[in-house]
Amino acid sequence: MTNKKRTAREVADDLRTRVLNEEKQPGETLATIAELATQYDVARETVRAAVTMVASEGLVRSVHRRGVVVQGRVRRRRIRRGQVVTRNPHTGYVFPATHDAGEKWVAHGTPHRSLEAAPEIVATTFGVEVGASVLRRRRVTSPAGEPAFQLVDTWLSPQAVTDAPQVAEPSTGPGGYLDRLEEAGHGPLSWREVTRVRMPSAEEAKLLEIATAMPVFEITMTGYSARNDQPLEVTIKVIPGDRVELVADLVRGESAEWPVSPVTPSEGSRGAGGTTP
Template sequence: MKNPKTAREVADAIRVRVLNDEKPAGEVLNTLTELMEEYGVARDTVRAAVNMLASEGLVRMVHRRGVVVQDRVRRRRIRRGQVVTRNPHTGYVFPATHDPGEKWEVHGQPFRSLEASPPSVAEAFDVEAGTSVLRRRRVTSPAGEPPFQLVDTWISPAAVADAPQVAEPSTGPGGYLDRLEEAGHGPISWREITRVRMPSPEEAKLLQIAQAMPVFEITMTGYSGRDDQPLEVTVKVIPGDRVEMCSDLVRGETAAWPVTPVEPE
């Protein structure tokens, strides 16, 4: 393409360079200034072009470095089920966001801390927004791949008071859910909600994605079997270029085949 002028034309030209592996993942393709000079366009045009490519998961802007080439990850087709099972050694197993047989790894160290509760968590626990709530955080991915998901588990202050071990580095066999149920909250039940949104700057940094990349947010709330009150809220944040949600549709009785002829009135 000669002398691209619009943001989309600049994006098309840069995309070709990225897909042709001009630079390996993690390397700087160009600075914004260099791209402005190369394509003879204004800074705003270059920024718009880079944002288009960032939303596709091809590049991201890194402060004081420039336009960095992203890892091209395998997109996974996820069939989200509704059945919770149990592993006798590790505890509850929830509908997966990946192949259960695939080996996964943690990026950095999982950690726990008292954090100001976001509005949705505060509402679930019936506390004021900003109240300090225990958060357990980890970033995971298939072995050898870039970060796939950021997982935050928030545990209500009342639940921590009932089962103090959930705030310890090791929660013991079966994890924090077993400790909560042993404290009188079993059997726990869960509700899951999925939505799409844009990532926060912190989430984008931890997941190594551009802020222009939409993310899936899967929120699972666990309810006490004793009083039906929310005990824990687990939020998974997954970059939009990592997954496809897939469901098998089922015919209802009125959609049975072969079709029953309708008698004329």
């Protein structure tokens, strides 16, 4: 009688234990897919499925020609996303943060600007063809001494570049590109923010040094001109899902005041809209 082969979940459970027991240090290779298949006496497809499970937890990632690499444990932040935009007299506008105030942040690599093919969300917002050349300013940042926390892409519309050419320069001057746009006749700008969860592209995963199996938060902020209500800039922040928790304090409405008001028989017979979770 032959022994029952391990399932992908069983292999994943063992891999998780090995990582948590610090068999290898962050950045070191645990093993290749072929080596793991031999160790567990299973097919490579089973190992790949197991690695995907553990990678989605941020513990490992598969690196081409290296194998399964152990990820460093990251500090998870509890973020309260507010709606108030403030202003620093030296640096310009300050938006609801994705990190603690006063924390020192650094760039990973060199921030750069270039004309890039517009993805669908940018093309639709600016009213251009998907793939059209649009100015993008890109940077990867994190708290000092920590792994990459977020990839930030700011896309500027052709109209924005025409009206405020300095937004395409390496240095946009005091207050940054937003001040240049407002000075060009578009102030005061207004913004709308949308947050969703999705899977990263291969390029995003590489820049953030995460597995493609790790979900990411995508926070998209669109800035609109006061002159004609047209969108001028789209800033997209991509943050690995293991980096943050979004937190909100719930507020009681008038109908939820305590103590509960007594219900008369006539009111109770009318039924109630909604349900209690």
